[in-house]
Amino acid sequence: MIRTGEQYRESIRDGRDVWINGEKVADVPAHPAFKPLVDIRARIYDMAHEPATRDTMTYTDPETGEVNAVQQKPPRTREDWDAKRAATDAVLSDVGGVVTRVGDETIGEVWSLIDGQDVLNAINPTYAENVKRHIDLACYGDPFHVSANTDPKGDRSKRPQDQDPDMLLHVVRETDNGIVVRGAKYETAAAYSNQAFTKPTIANWGDSELSDYALGFMLDMGAPGLKYICRTGFAGAKPIEDYPVSNRFDEVDTLVVFDDVEIPWENVLFYRDTKAATFIRATLHRYSAFAFTQRNLRLADLMIGAALWNVKQTGLEKQQAVQEKLATLACYREGINAHLTAAIAMAEPSPGGLLMPNQSLLYTGRVLACSQLHEMMHIARELCGGQICITPDKASFDHPDTKPWLDKFYSINEHWVAEDRRKLLAYARDLLNSDYAGHRLTFQLFAQSPPFAHLGAVYRNFDWDGPLDLVKDAARLSDNVLGSLGRSAK
Incomplete structure (x- = not known):
């Protein structure tokens, strides 16, 4: 069932190690830098329960009878997309401004993994099962889901193996329970989210087919070994009367440090395969x-x-x-x-x-x-x-x-x-x-x-x-030119 706003707030009071402006944050939902966006995300949950907005924000699953969030539903019809667009517009109108990283803009990256099941099955059929389970979790558990893409990268003229290896997130060892990873990622809204789809950046993660940098997994944001180092926030820095947008809609970006974080095998979506990493980067934003x-x-x-x-x-x-x-x-x-x-x-x-x-x-x-x-x-x-x-x-x-x-x-x-x-x-x-x-x-x-x-x-x-064929016919080129494209005449 869809959580309430207060249940969401409690879910991020999990003892996570969050820092901003040289201060360790004791209570993320109450801290002035995070509270405005935490309140907006809580408001989205509450809109799913209120009579005036719940029909826009939710749908009833015909198989389970459960009421789920429209934004988390994998799209199969044009009506699904119309509903998603209407729900996003309802949220932006209700809160009175633009917020980006609140879940609906990131869950689509996980849907793209559905399209890569053949790629994943060729590596390990377990990975495709993990994808399905996490998509079901997103639909029915409705976590606040974000995206982890960008690494610090370091000297980009060098391979990651030829410098400090932690500049790109990588696997350092395996355990019976999963893989242990080390490095860092920049993530917007990480400090107040529930989970993140973590995947390779646009970079050379290694020229080996079995690179330790080519991995993707679902990260529990309360996992041991994570440290959140946030940029200075705009909220609370200046009076709200003079800066009404800054104080209400700043989505705080964070350097998430992975200090030997263990990722359970059931959360690993692909591992040590550059083909899978290449596929994910190419299709990541199709939804x-x-x-x-x-x-x-x-x-x-x-x-x-x-x-x-x-x-x-x-x-x-x-x-x-x-x-x-x-x-x-x-x-x-x-x-x-x-x-x-x-x-x-x-x-x-x-x-x-x-x-x-x-x-x-x-x-x-x-x-x-x-x-x-x-x-x-x-x-x-x-x-x-x-x-x-x-x-x-x-x-x-x-x-x-x-x-x-x-x-x-x-x-x-x-x-x-x-x-x-x-x-x-x-x-x-x-x-x-x-x-x-x-x-x-x-x-x-x-x-x-x-x-x-x-x-x-x-x-x-x-x-x-289309344009090639148009000009071929308009210029009356022979069918021989199709050979330069690797195509034969029809």
Whole structure:
């Protein structure tokens, strides 16, 4: 059964070794750096129980009669994808902002393992059984699931074996109970999650077919030997009135240190096989890229809203130059929307019997969303104007010595008084111009993989035969040219 928010909070009070700002955290759910996102994840659990939202957030399994989370269900129909999209939109609307690593954007990486069962069975049939069991656990146990991808890597001009071997996570020995691993991974939301799908990074994990770096497993985040060293958080660092986004939606990233952590055999999904590792890296985002890109759609809506309110309050929305910039933001937004909608409308069956979004449309949509984000943020900044970087803080608007002057210069008319303008400018600054805004921009660029990998996914999934055949016929080339492609004439 789906847990309640309070049950989730209790599940991460497991004695884990969490550090932030040189402080060991005694209570993760209550710590000011983690509490906002813990509360949001708890809210998602509670939405599954509340009458107003439970039909959007849950479904009833026809075989077991259990009520399960929509987001955890392996997709087999277009209706499944429509339901997932609606559930994500419901969450983002309920919490009032964009959160990425809350489970639905990472569980899809495990679904991709269903499509690799033949690869896994060729190595060890037990691995495919482990995959099935963990997918069932995700469906019925509804853990907060995250993703572990990036290692410290070290000197990337060298093989991992030719430097400190811990720069990439690797196996150091086997036991009767499982494998013992050492190294580190960067993981967003790790300190307050339940489990992580841990797999190789995009790197040379060794040229041996049986590399100790080519492994994947499901990690219990409360396992002994884990240490969580978190980056400085944005929540609580500055007043919420001045930084309403930073204080509510910062998903804390963590260096997770594996100090000889034992992974039980039943949690090992593949081990010492570069073929499996290569397959996983190539297919990792065939499902999860949808939920990831959907966040960019919501971010586009927030940028449009912030920019449009700012030009409307000063009466600039009727100017052609302003309308052109707003239209550019709208084109970006609708481009993402079109790719997501078409990817489901033209969804394709996966090798493992699931329904995956049209891969070419999904990956090109992700490139559009990520590669143009910085340009769209700059347009939104321009529309909001220079006041987002020069407006005083809330304390100055409240102090009796400065309040009359700020009321005078920030009030426009009876509809736009100083306090509402301050709120809008503070929101736009935090969305577009703050430390948190810069962090989010970089996060969206690299969160699923770097830009070259985004384009690599497009290259592997685009139908190149269509344009080739079109030009062959239009130019009246002979069938002989097909031999250069390894294809024969029909």
